[in-house]
């Protein structure tokens with residue numbers, strides 16, 4: 289199985305799982321917010337249910353970038369919004385974001401293993417690299 293297929297199958301599984309009636313993206317944000325006071329401060333005025341659905345939609349653009357090598361308008365806009373000109377999201381926070389995401393996959397995917405973790409990291413890496421690069425390139 290390719291890493292693409294491993295990621296797709298894992299993504300389907302995590303979306304189906306809802307331990308404690310908490311869905312995957314909700315659990316991810318709970319983890320991300322508790323990981324650092326800096327993150328909590330950045331989201332202090334945010335409606336987290338809106339935020340969850342936005343991340344879920346933008347996930348498609350992150351994954352599509354891995355597959356196509358092409359940056360779509362959605363991803364470009366998100367990168368601009370997170371850059372030093374707007375939200376000023378420091379590049380190191382993306383590493384924390386990815387750690388929290390893979391830690392959430394570990395809990396939500398009953399078939400979690402090293403290959404699954406690597407698939408998530410590989411597939412999200414180009415998009416994250418683009419977001420970090422965009423920090424001071426808009």
Ligand code: HEM
Nearest residue numbers: 327330331333334342343346366375377381382385416419
């Ligand atoms: C690749 C990783 C990420 C993706 C795909 C992503 C996606 C998004 C999206 C789609 C939005 C909503 C944009 C809109 O208003 O139209 C958003 C807003 C935001 N993101 Fe991210 N994000 C990422 C990483 C991060 C990181 C690492 C932080 C650091 C804490 C962060 C902090 C925020 C904040 C503070 C907002 C604004 C919330 C508000 O409107 O109150 N994001 N993000």
